[in-house]
Amino acid sequence: MTVRVRLGAGLARLSAAPLKSVQISEGATVGELFARLAQDEPDLAPALRSVLPVVAGEHVTRDRRLEHGQEVALLLPVSGG
Template identity: 85%
Template sequence: MTVRVRLGAGLARLSVAPLKSVQLAEGATVRDLFARLAEDEPDLAPALRSVLPVVAGAHVTRDHHLVSGEEVALLLPVSGG
């Protein structure tokens, strides 16, 4: 299956492209997606530990099962005061 990945600004600078299409096995989870991204782009691997995955406007866990055609936005958490 194919999912689209949209990298937030903080992550996009670590990648070759801010929007990617990633091939995964049927039934893959967000955790599987992160493993594939880390394998394909090792510069992203350290940042993926703290990334917030968002699907259809809602935060999802790493155990969320992905569906072909879904778009996953990956955002870095923001702190401040």
């Protein structure tokens, strides 16, 4: 199946493109998507450890199952005050 991945500003600079279409197996989880991204783009791998995945406007965990055609936004956490 295909999912779209939108990389937030901090991650986009580590990748060739800020929006990607990624092929993963049917019923794959967010964690499996991360593993695929790390394999395909090794420069992203270190940042994926702290990334916040968002699906349909909701923060999700790495065990969340994905569906064909979904978009996953990957955001780096922000701190400050």
